[in-house]
Amino acid sequence: MKWTRAFQHLETLATACDEMRGLPLPVTQLWVFGQFLESPADLDSVHVALAVDLPEVPWLSAPAGASHWANATRMARNPFTPVWRSARAPIWNHFVVRPALVWDASEGVLSDALTAIRDEKADRARIAAPGTEELRARLDDELAISLAAMRSRVSAYSEKRWSPGKLEPVADDLHAVTSGYLDILDAR
Numbered sequence: 001m002k003w004t005r006a007f008q009h010l011e012t013l014a015t016a017c018d019e020m021r022g023l024p025l026p027v028t029q030l031w032v033f034g035q036f037l038e039s040p041a042d043l044d045s046v047h048v049a050l051a052v053d054l055p056e057v058p059w060l061s062a063p064a065g066a067s068h069w070a071n072a073t074r075m076a077r078n079p080f081t082p083v084w085r086s087a088r089a090p091i092w093n094h095f096v097v098r099p100a101l102v103w104d105a106s107e108g109v110l111s112d113a114l115t116a117i118r119d120e121k122a123d124r125a126r127i128a129a130p131g132t133e134e135l136r137a138r139l140d141d142e143l144a145i146s147l148a149a150m151r152s153r154v155s156a157y158s159e160k161r162w163s164p165g166k167l168e169p170v171a172d173d174l175h176a177v178t179s180g181y182l183d184i185l186d187a188r
Contacts, residue, residue, distance in 0.1 A: 001079055003040040007118055009078045010036075010046055014103040014114065016073035021105060023072055025065035026053035028087045033099035037122040045079040049096050051087035058149035059083075059093070059142050060180030061173065092130060093138055094187035100125035139188050146181035153177050 010032055017030050027050050034047035052063055062084050070076035085091050091099055100122055102113050113125035130138065153174040160170045 001044065002042055003036070006036060006043060006046050006079065009080070010048075010102065010117075011109075011114060013048070013073060013075055013078070013080065014109045016075070017103045017105075018108050020069070020073050023065075023069055025063065025069040027051070027069060028053050028105040029091070029101060030103035031091050031096070031099035031101050032117070033096050034081075037098070037100060037117065037126065040120060045081045047081045047083070047096075048075075049083050049085050049091050049099055051085050051091055053087045055086060055088055056145050056149075057084045057086045058146045058177045058180050059184055061149065061176040089141070090130075090138055092127065093142060094135065094184070098126040098129050100127075136188070139184055143181070143184045143188065146177060146184055149177040150174070150181050 014030055017027060020027070029049075029051035031049040031051070032046060033049060035041070035043050036046045054063055057063055060083070062082075066084055067076070070082065075082060083096060085096070100113055100117060101110060102117075102125075103109050110125075116122060116124040153170070157167075157170050157174045160167055
């Protein structure tokens with residue numbers, strides 16, 4: 001996809017975030033990161049991080065209601081690669097590097113940030129990279145959150161394993177938190 005088209009999708013998503021504040025999933029911020037901010041080259045998708053007002057969101061997992069939110073905002077139909085993050089912790093980690101905030105529930109669409117990105121001056125909108133020790137501490141916190149989530153999902157899977165009904169949602173959730181745990185473990 002052309003970079004200009006990707007930018008249009010991002011603007012549309014930021015506007016949709018602003019319009020969908022009343023949805024049950026409390027999304028509070030939309031951040032963009034990755035190749036999209038590096039250069040105006042063609043790309044497959046735009047990496048975005050969505051902050052939700054929940055105490056913890058294990059890495060690479062999605063909170064309850066995320067798929068409904070993604071459908072309501074049309075994010076699911078457009079070329080986005082989302083990661084869900086807790087608004088109560090730093091948005092960044094080993095994968096979400098120097099993101100730029102483009103929408104905030106209290107301020108709305110951040111047109112200055114979008115203008116900087118459009119004008120190829122994304123560095124003006126990006127946050128600073130953490131130091132080595134700060135990143136390590138963040139990964140340690142995320143690893144603990146992911147391990148607790150993995151243990152919880154294993155228990156839920158064990159309870160559901162031989163019960164009536166579909167196992168896929170429980171298994172998919174277990175797979176997501178396990179993948180996140182292993183990714184953080186590898187990053188450490």
